[in-house]
Amino acid sequence: MxxxxxxxxxxxxxxxxxxxxxxxYWRTDQRLPRHAEPPRWPSVTVVVPARDEAAMLPVSLPSLLAQDYPGEAEIILVDDCSRDGTGQVARDLSVRHGGLPLTVVSPGEPEPGWTGKLWAVRHGIALARQRKPEFLLLTDADIAHEPDSLRDLVAAAGTGGPDSFDLVSQMARLRVASGWERLVVPAFVYFFGQLYPFRRVNRAGARTAAAAGGCVLLRTEAAERARIPESIRQAVIDDVSLARAVQRSGGRIWLGLAERVDSVRPYPRLGxxxxxxxxxxxxxxxxxxxxxxxxxxxxxxxxxxxxxxxxxxxxxxxxxxxxxxxxxxxxxxxxxxxxxxxxxxxxxxxxxxxxxxxxxxxxxxxxxxxxxxxxxxxxxxxxxxxxxxxxxx
Known part of the structure; x- marks a missing residue:
């Protein structure tokens, strides 16, 4: 030949x-597990790291404020040294829309050895732990959730039985509107799945670990056991690092494609x-x-x-x-x-x-x-x- x-x-x-x-990896059938609703809905604190997100928050934050969740829930938005008034925009949206209680904090510039997002997450989680929630929802400032998103995530995590998860993450459906987005965005998720096949991630006793940083529901005790976020403070690919830390500490993780969680951030140009x-x-x-x-x-x-x-x-x-x-x-x-x-x-x-x-x-x-x-x-x-x-x- x-x-x-x-x-x-x-x-x-x-x-x-x-x-x-x-x-x-090429199959797209890994969707949120369906468990029975818990007899008592656990408390949840939503942590949103945000840097220069004043343009995104009017589209994304109202969807969090409007969550239809039967248990106790609150939102902590960590303003990561924004220069565009992100914190004030968040406060104004909370007053205008009502819904879940919102706290805005500003931790200042990150210390050496920390990436900016994880520095913000650190302060959000530290404040959340004072309320002792049973779950943390880590979600980005450009992610919009349907009203039942938090309810579905908590139900999918389970109540602590053999089918329960310590980390439940959904790959938000990214925006696909421009020609370049149509060409590049679906391939981004396709390549991610090729590197980290969702079925392998979700298998009990799996060695493959990954998460999608835009939407991660995490049991607080699992976060403490894995020393999140201190153990991954330098990670650039923080979502995969987080999943590995949880898995290494004995936690079970799940990752799938979202149906009711969307990224609203535009990427109109190839650049x-x-x-x-x-x-x-x-x-x-x-x-x-x-x-x-x-x-x-x-x-x-x-x-x-x-x-x-x-x-x-x-x-x-x-x-x-x-x-x-x-x-x-x-x-x-x-x-x-x-x-x-x-x-x-x-x-x-x-x-x-x-x-x-x-x-x-x-x-x-x-x-x-x-x-x-x-x-x-x-x-x-x-x-x-x-x-x-x-x-x-």
Missing amino acids: SAVAWIAVGSLIAWVWLLLGQGF DLWQMVSRSAYAQLRHSPLLLAGTVPGLALVYLGPPVTLVAGLLTGDPVAAWAGGAAWALMTATYLPMLTYYRQSLWLAPLLPFTAVLYLLMTVDSAVQHYRGRGAAWKGRTYSRPEATPDV
Whole structure:
């Protein structure tokens, strides 16, 4: 066989394995577990870290204030040194909409060794513990919840039996409105699921751990046992680090796709999406040049190999390359269809996944370049030059 044919066959083998051997990551059926409502609804404190979120809060915060929850619940919004009046906007919205009681606190700039979000979460949890809630809901300032979201999350966590969870997290449905969002956003969740197959995360005794930081319900005792957030204070990918800490401390976790929790943050331009991905992409590789060196050709083989070898096989009359490349591309396309369906997008976007994968590959390389330039993970005016990917617990 020709070299092109060998590449095509290698790509096909990779896609057969991804289809059948990677926890069926491409399926989108991991939705919130349904348990019976508890006889007594536990108390919950909602912690919202917010930095320069004055534009997002009028869309997201009223949905939290309006939660239809039968037990005791309150909201703590941690204003993380915002420069746009975030705290005052939150107070005004609370007065205007009523609903759950809201407390706004401002902890000041983070101490050395802390990322900004986790510093804010630390102060929110510390204040929450004074009220001794049984659950903490950690949710971002750009996440909108349907009125029964908190009720469903608590019911899904269970009452402490063998089917109960210490951490329940939903991957919020991200906004998909602009052309770039349609091309990039569903693939972001698809790639995340490929790295952390939800079915494996949710299996009892699982070794795979992950969470979606926009919506995490956490038992307070599990947070204390795992020393959250102190044990992950330097984490850039804080949601995955949080899930690992809970799992390592003996907790059981669950992760799935949301049906009634949405991100309202817009990413209308490619540059906006690029910044979102590149700020943590190299941290995902643990800032390892060796992992980066293996990732680049690996992604090229898996995602670029199929269309390139199909075209090359057709042009050169190489039937093995054309057949294997075409079959691999077909499998790739088929695995992407469920995610596009979940996002209510045209299925004709599925064959474009190789192009989107190239964008993500370039974002990852750019993330590494920025890291070695000393810029690290930059977000909202803060730069973490040498952050830890996942500190030891």
